[in-house]
Amino acid sequence: MQSVFVNSTHKPPCDMSTSRGKSSIVLLLLKKLLRNAPVKLRETNIQKLSSEDYDVLILGGGINGAVSAAALAAKGVKVALIDKGDFAGCTSSNSSNLAWGGIKYMENLEFFLVNKLCKSRNHLMKHYPSTVQEIRFFTTIQKGFRMPVFFVFLGTVFYWLIGRFLTEPPRYLTTAKINAEEGVVNTSSAKAGFEYSDCYLYDNDARFVFNFIRTSLNFGCIAANYVESTGAKREGDHWVVDARDTITGKTMNIRAKALINACGPYVDNHNSLTEQTTTHHHVFSKGIHLIVDRITDSKRVLTFFASDGRLFFVIPMGPKTCIGTTDTQVETPEVEVTDEDRQFVLDNANTLLNLTAPLTLNSIISERCGVRPLAIEGIGGKADWVKLSRKHAIDVNNKTKHLSVFGGKLTDCLNVGDEVVAKLGKMGIRIPFPTRKWYGEPHDAVKDEYMHQAKLMALDGLTDPSSSEPLTTRLWRRYGSNAISLLENIRNDPGDATLLIENAEYTRCEIEQAANREMITKLEDFLRRRSKISLVVRRSELKDSKGLMEACYILFGEQAQKKYDEYFESNP
8 A cells, every 4th residue: 555645755844954844844754754654544444334234333423422333333233423514513512521410400499300320320431430530519508599508518419319329418508618629619609508519521512422433333333434425215024225425525325224213403304314203302591601711720510590590611631721601592403603602701700700800701711502402202492501401312213223312411421321232122123232232431450551551651750741640641531541552652652742733632643543433534623523622722832833734734744735725714
């Protein structure tokens, strides 16, 4: 196979006569010339999609589709998955990064749901200890709140009980305690508060989702991003899906015995294409978050009730802080952040916090915006985030072997995977290994081996001083057993452990692995979803980064400049 750099007329996108990036780019080019170009995983999978028949085809690579693929593939089902955009490209990359037990649903007396979500949260925390971690919620109640503070505090005690006491117990907070422990909280209108525990995702939500996709690939799933279904029909014992590669425009047919519609907010749209009648439908609530410079050094979530009565969060996000969210009913999933949205979040933050200087539009580093697809029975309804829970629903057509997955939360994702497997089994889809476990971090023995090898090579000594955690910990959390191959790369070339992009905790060997294993098709796929770089690094800093172009070469080869330009043209 020829190298991606065989064209001698190709010019690197930086001035090679200057010191900027000269040595690193030259070394990289030489390194690439000396070895074959990696086989592109996405292109290989697209070829397989139309050349083989599948037991199950999943439409959508958000959290519902990702866990369905991981569960089915691990249990031996021949499964394929496509997404019209990137994996976790919609709702699953715009959450609050929380895996919580649904304490807010207690106000509506949905104790059964809270019990289920707490069990799910605990399950995630047990099986993903590196990623899903306990975090304290520091809640301040303002004067005039609709319920007495102590009554709400008793609710947190009951919540702790429902959660099987697996987290730290709640605490009641007087205003004096709030002032002493979190001086950034404005207590001028505060009555009291409390502190309790829930969980959050240490990395970003999209990375968590992609790891399920990556797991499914390890078990033989054929997945491809930027492949959309334009329609599907039942022919005999199979679904025949008309699909299109949105990058090249190439069309294909994909055949499968069963079809899972896990298109997130687009479930109803695709069901109309296939003439599926379902009990449930979606209504949409738009929510946004703003990322700003770190507001407090305490590693806990500051929680308030905003001016509209809903929960308002100040959430740690690495070296930055994520604030929000909003709740606006919308008719379609295509949404964007408006000036009104930004001002609502900024105004609430400035009112609820004691800041040395008020947050302004210039304080915003990046934005997150998406819709909550809320499952309801029937047509119509109000997308009230405060009152309407995000429980999932799976509608089944046994005759045509079709499943539609509505709603859902990151917290409840493992249940979705198990339920999908069970329903397909009842449809007659063969499950070769029904008891096979499909989720969780690798066995402790694998982790011990990784840690031992890392210690022997003094890996943590290569951690960049700007990093928020040791290199050993970060690589294991992101890649699990696949982190062992990164150790080999670093042993061969210690330079592979250096951070490539300024203010971003990603090493050269991580980006090389991403190029081979993570189907990065656009620069945004890497900066926004496989990582959270574009969330925590200002656009101007990214554009000036000496290492970003080198990363583009690793990811895209000869198309580096094109992909670089496309990203900054679409993210002005």
